[in-house]
Amino acid sequence: MPALVRSLQSTFGQPITSLSGVGPKIAEKLAARGLSTLQDLWLQLPLRYRDRTWLTPIAQLRPGVAAQVEGTIEAVERGFRYRPVLRVAIGDDARGTLVLRFFHFRPAQVGQFTPGARIRVYGTPRPGQQGLEIVHPDYKLIGAAGQAPLADTLEPVYPAIEGVPAAILRKLIAQALDRLPDQATLELLPEHLLRALQLPTLREALLTMHRPARDADVAALAAGTHPAQRRLALEELLAHHLSLRRQRIALQQHGAHALAGPGRLVAQLLQALPFQLTGAQQKVFAQIRADLARPRPMLRLVQGDVGSGKTVVAALAAMLAVEAGKQVALAAPTELLAEQHLVTLRGWLEPLGVRVAWLAGKVTGKARARVLEEVACGHAQVVVGTHALMQESVAFHDLALVIVDEQHRFGVHQRLALRDKGRAEPQAPSGRAMDGERPCTTEGLARDASTSAPGAMEGERPCTTEGLAGNASTSAPSAMDGERQCTTEGLARDASTSAPSAMEGERPCPTEGLAGGASTSAPGAMEGERQSAGDGDQASVRRLFPHQLVMTATPIPRTLAMAAYADLDVSAIDELPPGRTPVQTIALSAERRPELIERIRAACAEGRQVYWVCTLIEEAEDDPKAAPATRGGPAMRIEAQAAQTTFEQLTQALPQARVALVHGRMKPAEKQAVMRAFKDGRADLLVATTVIEVGVDVPNASLMVVENAERLGLAQLHQLRGRVGRGAAASSCVLLYQGPLSALARQRLDTMRQTNDGFVIAEKDLELRGPGELLGTRQTGLAAFRVADLARDADLLPQVHALADTLLASSPALAERISERWTGGAARYASA
Numbered sequence: 001m002p003a004l005v006r007s008l009q010s011t012f013g014q015p016i017t018s019l020s021g022v023g024p025k026i027a028e029k030l031a032a033r034g035l036s037t038l039q040d041l042w043l044q045l046p047l048r049y050r051d052r053t054w055l056t057p058i059a060q061l062r063p064g065v066a067a068q069v070e071g072t073i074e075a076v077e078r079g080f081r082y083r084p085v086l087r088v089a090i091g092d093d094a095r096g097t098l099v100l101r102f103f104h105f106r107p108a109q110v111g112q113f114t115p116g117a118r119i120r121v122y123g124t125p126r127p128g129q130q131g132l133e134i135v136h137p138d139y140k141l142i143g144a145a146g147q148a149p150l151a152d153t154l155e156p157v158y159p160a161i162e163g164v165p166a167a168i169l170r171k172l173i174a175q176a177l178d179r180l181p182d183q184a185t186l187e188l189l190p191e192h193l194l195r196a197l198q199l200p201t202l203r204e205a206l207l208t209m210h211r212p213a214r215d216a217d218v219a220a221l222a223a224g225t226h227p228a229q230r231r232l233a234l235e236e237l238l239a240h241h242l243s244l245r246r247q248r249i250a251l252q253q254h255g256a257h258a259l260a261g262p263g264r265l266v267a268q269l270l271q272a273l274p275f276q277l278t279g280a281q282q283k284v285f286a287q288i289r290a291d292l293a294r295p296r297p298m299l300r301l302v303q304g305d306v307g308s309g310k311t312v313v314a315a316l317a318a319m320l321a322v323e324a325g326k327q328v329a330l331a332a333p334t335e336l337l338a339e340q341h342l343v344t345l346r347g348w349l350e351p352l353g354v355r356v357a358w359l360a361g362k363v364t365g366k367a368r369a370r371v372l373e374e375v376a377c378g379h380a381q382v383v384v385g386t387h388a389l390m391q392e393s394v395a396f397h398d399l400a401l402v403i404v405d406e407q408h409r410f411g412v413h414q415r416l417a418l419r420d421k422g423r424a425e426p427q428a429p430s431g432r433a434m435d436g437e438r439p440c441t442t443e444g445l446a447r448d449a450s451t452s453a454p455g456a457m458e459g460e461r462p463c464t465t466e467g468l469a470g471n472a473s474t475s476a477p478s479a480m481d482g483e484r485q486c487t488t489e490g491l492a493r494d495a496s497t498s499a500p501s502a503m504e505g506e507r508p509c510p511t512e513g514l515a516g517g518a519s520t521s522a523p524g525a526m527e528g529e530r531q532s533a534g535d536g537d538q539a540s541v542r543r544l545f546p547h548q549l550v551m552t553a554t555p556i557p558r559t560l561a562m563a564a565y566a567d568l569d570v571s572a573i574d575e576l577p578p579g580r581t582p583v584q585t586i587a588l589s590a591e592r593r594p595e596l597i598e599r600i601r602a603a604c605a606e607g608r609q610v611y612w613v614c615t616l617i618e619e620a621e622d623d624p625k626a627a628p629a630t631r632g633g634p635a636m637r638i639e640a641q642a643a644q645t646t647f648e649q650l651t652q653a654l655p656q657a658r659v660a661l662v663h664g665r666m667k668p669a670e671k672q673a674v675m676r677a678f679k680d681g682r683a684d685l686l687v688a689t690t691v692i693e694v695g696v697d698v699p700n701a702s703l704m705v706v707e708n709a710e711r712l713g714l715a716q717l718h719q720l721r722g723r724v725g726r727g728a729a730a731s732s733c734v735l736l737y738q739g740p741l742s743a744l745a746r747q748r749l750d751t752m753r754q755t756n757d758g759f760v761i762a763e764k765d766l767e768l769r770g771p772g773e774l775l776g777t778r779q780t781g782l783a784a785f786r787v788a789d790l791a792r793d794a795d796l797l798p799q800v801h802a803l804a805d806t807l808l809a810s811s812p813a814l815a816e817r818i819s820e821r822w823t824g825g826a827a828r829y830a831s832a
Contacts, residue, residue: 014038019175021168029163030172039821041176045209045232045786046156049221052122053151053214058096061125061132068122069098070142076113088113090121098125099133118142154212177210188818189235193803197234198227205231224792233788237800239822240785242815244566245804251567252296254545257326257400260293265319268352273312280575281309287571288317288549292401298547301565303555304573305758306722307580310551311341313573314403315348317549318382322354326400327375328382329546331389333406335360335668336675336691341405342384349382359385359394362668402546406553553722554715555758557766574759582756583725587709587735587749596705596734597653604657604684608729609701612650612687613720614643615708646707647687654685663689690716692723699727709735709752710745714765717752744768766791786822 015037016022016030027036035041056067071090074097079085086102086109100121102109113119123137142148158169180186183203194201200208208228212221220226224233270277277285284302291298304310318328330345332338338360346356357380359371374380378397383389550568588596600610647661660683662674671691678686679698686692686701690712704724709717717735725731735749751764807815 014179016041016172016176019172022172026164026168029161033161035161038176038179041173042180042206043786043822044158044173046158048157049154049212049218050122050157051214051218052155053153055120055150057094058090058092058098058132059094061096061098063126063132064124066122066124068120070118070120071096071098073113073115073117073119075115076110078110086110086113088119090119097131099128099130100137100139101128101133101135103136112141120148152214154214154216154218156210173210177207180206188814188821189238189803193799194231197230197799199231199234200227202231202235204228224787224789229787230793230796232786233793234796234800235818236785236788236822237793237796238803239819240788241566241800241804242807242819243823245808246815246819248299248567249808251299251545254297255295256297256545256547257321257324257398258293258295259320259324259326259400259547261320261323263289263320263323265323265352265354266316269316269319269348272348272351275577277312278309278573278575278577280304280573281313284571284573285313285316287569288313289320291569292317292320292547297545298549299568300548301550301552301556301568301570302573303552303570305555305576306553306719307726308553308573308576310405310553310573311344312348314405314549314551315345318345318401318403319349319352319354321401321547322381324400326398327378327380327396328401328403329389329396329399330382330384330403330405332384332386334691335362335386336671337405338384338386339672340697345382345384354381355379356382356384359383359388361386361388363388399546401549403549403551405551553719553758555762557759557763572759581725581728581730583704583721583731583733585721585733585735585753585756587737587753590707590736590738593736596736597650600650600685600703600705601654601657603703604654607700608703609678609681609683609698610685610703610705611692611701611720611723612646612685612705613692613707614646614687614689615706615711642707643687643689650685650687657684658682659685659687661687662691664691690720692720697726698723700729702727702729702731704731704733705736706733707736708738709749710737710741712748714748714751714761714768717748718758718761721752721756 015027016035017027018038022030030036035044050066052068054068055070058069058071061067061069069090069092071092073088074091075087075089077087077089079087083103084105086105088100088102089097090100091097098121119139119141121134121137121139123134125132125134127133140148156170156173158166158173160166161169180203183201186203187201189202199205205228208216208226209232212218217226221229288298288300288302291300302310302313314330318330321328330338330341332341339358342356342358349356355374357371357374359368359375363371371380371383372394375383376395376397383396388394555572556565556570600612603610643661643663647659650657651659660674660678662671666674674683674686675692677683678701681700701724704721706712706717706720712720721733724733733752735752737745737749741749747764747768751761755761804815807818
């Protein structure tokens with residue numbers, strides 16, 4: 001068996017350069033698309049097929065239906081009107097005539113077309129000036145009376161690769177298929193499973209996909225339901241699932257801080273909250289608490305509908321880490337959402353004596369340096385921020401819990417960077433600080449001097465070091481009640497930094513090397529914490545990862561969660577807090593805009609507040625070659641311009657109303673000021689772009705208008721609708737659309753009118769848009785499937801899960817081979 005495995009791996013791993021016709025340039029082009037071995041070519045599956053197995057009489061051609069015809073060249077004409085054009089007229093025995101039109105051609109090509117020559121043509125006819133014509137067809141000259149045999153299989157059409165002509169790619173894949181191992185060598189799945197599912201072997205499936213017989217079920221191939229596709233989809237789903245599961249197993253081999261304290265801070269927070277947790281919140285927090293108590297990293301996704309109360313569950317989890325003397329990082333994708341979390345958490349946690357720090361792109365200069373110091377020395381116990389948290393300059397003292405909100409909106413490298421900040425560094429001998437560890441600085445501290453900066457931001461507590469004198473204690477008797485200082489008691493020669501009277505869970509600022517012979521080893525340190533060794537000791541390493549709690553307000557369909565988040569435990573907060581009123585949703589044609597404005601006038605007069613959301617309108621948005629919009633790019637400019645125009649129109653139409661404007665091109669401070677004014681009731685109508693999709697909580701807002709609603713997906717529409725209905729007043733959402741509606745847009749609007757259940761909407765969104773759109777494939781690192789479709793192939797997932805359990809338990813080497821065949825080196829990113 002080992003010899004067989006080696007032979008199989010040798011065949012799989014043969015380089016493409018072993019094929020005839022592959023030189024350095026072609027190999028480089030193929031490698032750029034991830035094609036470097038024979039196995040890569042076997043799995044480079046066709047997009048569609050051309051049926052060249054039979055001939056269609058010219059008289060029977062239908063516009064828009066691809067076909068193959070054969071005839072005699074009757075006339076050739078070159079023209080130069082507007083641009084060079086070559087027309088070739090051909091006829092067949094049935095006296096039908098077809099025109100071939102070329103706009104790009106060479107003089108030598110023109111010489112090939114001589115009247116009387118026989119030609120075979122494949123293409124899609126369309127109406128022209130003189131009957132049907134085919135523009136730039138595939139053709140082959142077959143001589144005056146020659147007979148060329150027809151193909152006996154359908155011709156595959158592969159994804160285009162720049163610099164590699166389609167004909168060459170077809171020849172290379174055909175060569176690779178000729179070296180396909182026999183069935184017994186190639187097959188990895190159990191024979192009994194394939195029989196039970198009535199699926200072919202992998203060899204049969206690959207040959208069918210690359211070389212379908214002329215009588216193959218073309219409709220099934222186009223729909224993705226052919227048994228060959230189902231066989232490949234099964235193995236691809238299994239490989240992806242195994243990859244995620246193996247990553248989870250590997251990650252959980254690392255240690256993590258076991259946060260199993262008595263829950264003193266949790267009890268205090270629950271007592272201070274002005275509301276009771278719902279049953280769903282209590283259930284999910286119990287699951288998280290059980291995970292955190294284990295000495296291996298938690299990996300849990302908490303999904304919940306808009307307003308279901310995910311933030312308070314995350315805050316309770318954070319209290320378990322803080323009580324253990326550890327740090328928590330909460331990352332949100334936008335400053336608006338991050339600041340919303342900051343305000344909420346400070347309101348809940350700072351009365352309990354928990355220091356909540358703020359780190360975002362707009363925190364600069366001395367304020368940023370001060371926050372970085374607090375994070376590095378551990379004084380900042382909960383750190384809220386945006387992508388700024390993931391920068392290399394941010395060093396945590398002892399990060400034990402990472403909370404990522406709306407994680408699918410972060411790039412995969414960013415999530416990996418934040419996760420990796422929790423890894424324990426090599427431990428240094430006493431006498432020098434550990435590499436990368438940044439103690440609270442004490443430069444220039446004179447006797448009895450204070451480092452408290454007079455310019456500290458309002459609400460920020462600096463990392464204090466009052467009274468750093470010889471043998472003096474820095475514990476200031478006048479410190480604010482509940483404030484934890486970065487203590488440095490006894491920073492004198494031969495003094496110990498282990499403070500016996502320190503508050504439970506308090507973490508002293510690292511001071512290795514500040515005093516000769518000082519020992520920082522606290523007798524009661526928790527197992528797994530880093531302690532400084534004595535002079536001359538060798539550095540030791542303990543790899544600790546933070547626990548990870550991922551939150552999303554976009555409910556994920558069960559089938560998608562099973563496949564895309566197999567490395568996570570999934571919890572659902574599927575119960576809304578009591579008192580939330582359902583939002584009535586109305587779809588309204590843009591022609592009735594004046595009626596809507598009158599309704600807004602009445603709502604504002606009653607003291608209610610209104611959102612008017614302008615969505616992006618861009619002609620090129622459906623162009624796959626269009627570059628994604630960046631900050632300040634064309635897309636954002638167009639969206640901002642639409643919002644500005646609407647703002648001016650509504651200001652003129654509603655002179656009594658206080659109308660405000662917010663969009664993505666405004667400076668962060670301006671956006672925050674506008675949002676604060678709206679939340680405080682100093683604006684009646686807020687005209688906005690989709691920047692308000694998440695992170696905005698204004699209970700008095702009871703009317704949401706979404707312009708051009710037909711252009712948005714269900715998930716985004718549901719998120720926007722979730723901005724209203726947060727108070728006691730009955731709320732409405734008006735979906736303003738431009739007719740005529742496409743069938744897809746009509747289905748989306750109908751779904752929004754029929755249900756407020758985010759989980760139902762998510763299932764429908766998966767059905768309409770597919771998993772890549774729903775998860776944001778380019779951003780999540782979720783590999784695009786070659787064959788599988790999660791919506792179409794959901795019925796295979798139970799078999800995939802059962803087989804994965806069996807393989808991981810009994811044949812881990814086989815599981816690795818299946819995973820490697822399909823996913824290669826993408827596994828690290830899939831688990832971020």
